Amino acid sequence: MDANSHLVSELIDAGLNRREARWLVEEFSPPSEESIVAMRAAAQRRLNGEPMQYVLGHWPFRTLDLDLDARVLIPRPETEELVGLALEELVKRNVPEPLILDLGCGSGAIGLALLFELRQLGVHGSLVALDASRDALEVTRANATKHGLDSVTTVHSSWFEDLDRSLLGRVDLIVANPPYVGAAEFATLDPVLGYEPLSALVARDSAHVEGFHDVEVIIGQSCPWLVANGLLICEHGNMHRSAALHAARSAMFVDVRDLDDMFGNPRFLVARR
Numbered sequence: 331m332d333a334n335s336h337l338v339s340e341l342i343d344a345g346l347n348r349r350e351a352r353w354l355v356e357e358f359s360p361p362s363e364e365s366i367v368a369m370r371a372a373a374q375r376r377l378n379g380e381p382m383q384y385v386l387g388h389w390p391f392r393t394l395d396l397d398l399d400a401r402v403l404i405p406r407p408e409t410e411e412l413v414g415l416a417l418e419e420l421v422k423r424n425v426p427e428p429l430i431l432d433l434g435c436g437s438g439a440i441g442l443a444l445l446f447e448l449r450q451l452g453v454h455g456s457l458v459a460l461d462a463s464r465d466a467l468e469v470t471r472a473n474a475t476k477h478g479l480d481s482v483t484t485v486h487s488s489w490f491e492d493l494d495r496s497l498l499g500r501v502d503l504i505v506a507n508p509p510y511v512g513a514a515e516f517a518t519l520d521p522v523l524g525y526e527p528l529s530a531l532v533a534r535d536s537a538h539v540e541g542f543h544d545v546e547v548i549i550g551q552s553c554p555w556l557v558a559n560g561l562l563i564c565e566h567g568n569m570h571r572s573a574a575l576h577a578a579r580s581a582m583f584v585d586v587r588d589l590d591d592m593f594g595n596p597r598f599l600v601a602r603r
């Protein structure tokens with residue numbers, strides 16, 4: 331048995347499944363006295379229940395390898411779909427140098443993946459990445475640097491409150507994955523979510539809809555920031571479809587639609603100014 335196989339067996343014996351044991355061994359490869367100590371400490375964190383993404387400190391998101399830690403939400407596979415939708419729309423519209431606003435940027439997942447993939451298509455976009463958490467903005471900046479993306483501005487703001495008003499009417503695309511779990515629902519969910527920032531997950535109720543407050547604010551206030559024909563794409567909770575459609579129509583958006591995610595759940599509001 332080679333050194334790596336031996337370590338994989340050790341981690342499986344300690345209680346990890348084979349896939350996770352392999353990931354950890356690869357992460358700390360080549361084995362040395364020091365890296366084995368670090369690997370065992372990482373394995374213990376995982377065995378204590380911490381998500382693998384935080385234990386490794388990075389995780390793939392579309393074409394990026396995002397640095398992640400407990401200051402930011404672990405980006406979800408549905409959100410990769412949101413990036414795909416947004417990219418498709420931008421390409422279809424042939425916007426030469428799109429200005430993108432990512433509301434609640436967290437690790438920077440959505441906005442940075444869009445910039446990166448646009449660049450691969452020869453399109454140079456710029457990104458305003460906004461979050462109410464200064465910690466999240468730090469992680470976004472680190473991820474932008476890691477991926478060589480320099481047309482990124484970070485803004486500390488609660489939604490649009492402190493956003494520079496010179497951006498009014500100038501944004502081509504607003505993307506958002508705001509908190510959308512109600513407090514009552516959160517109490518019933520897997521306790522592993524307790525490793526992630528509560529402020530990234532839980533939202534107040536609104537219009538008699540659980541966890542809808544932040545989605546409602548974003549839909550209600552996005553229109554004036556967009557260029558004519560500009561798009562809003564906003565992720566939301568399973569129970570939010572009709573409230574989101576209603577909010578978008580009330581905010582005078584047109585071509586309003588709501589799409590399912592890959593699991594068949596109502597998930598993405600798409601609306602045009």
Ligand SMILES: C[S@@+](CC[C@H](N)C(=O)[O-])C[C@H]1O[C@@H](n2cnc3c(N)ncnc32)[C@H](O)[C@@H]1O
Pocket residue numbers: 402403404405406409433434435436437438439440460461462463466487488489506507508509510529530531544
């Ligand atoms: C569900 S996480 C999404 C993170 C990232 N966009 C992603 O998809 O992985 C929601 C983000 O919204 C931020 N947030 C929560 N309330 C906010 C507010 N009032 N204004 C701006 N950002 C807020 C949180 O800090 C968190 O980073």
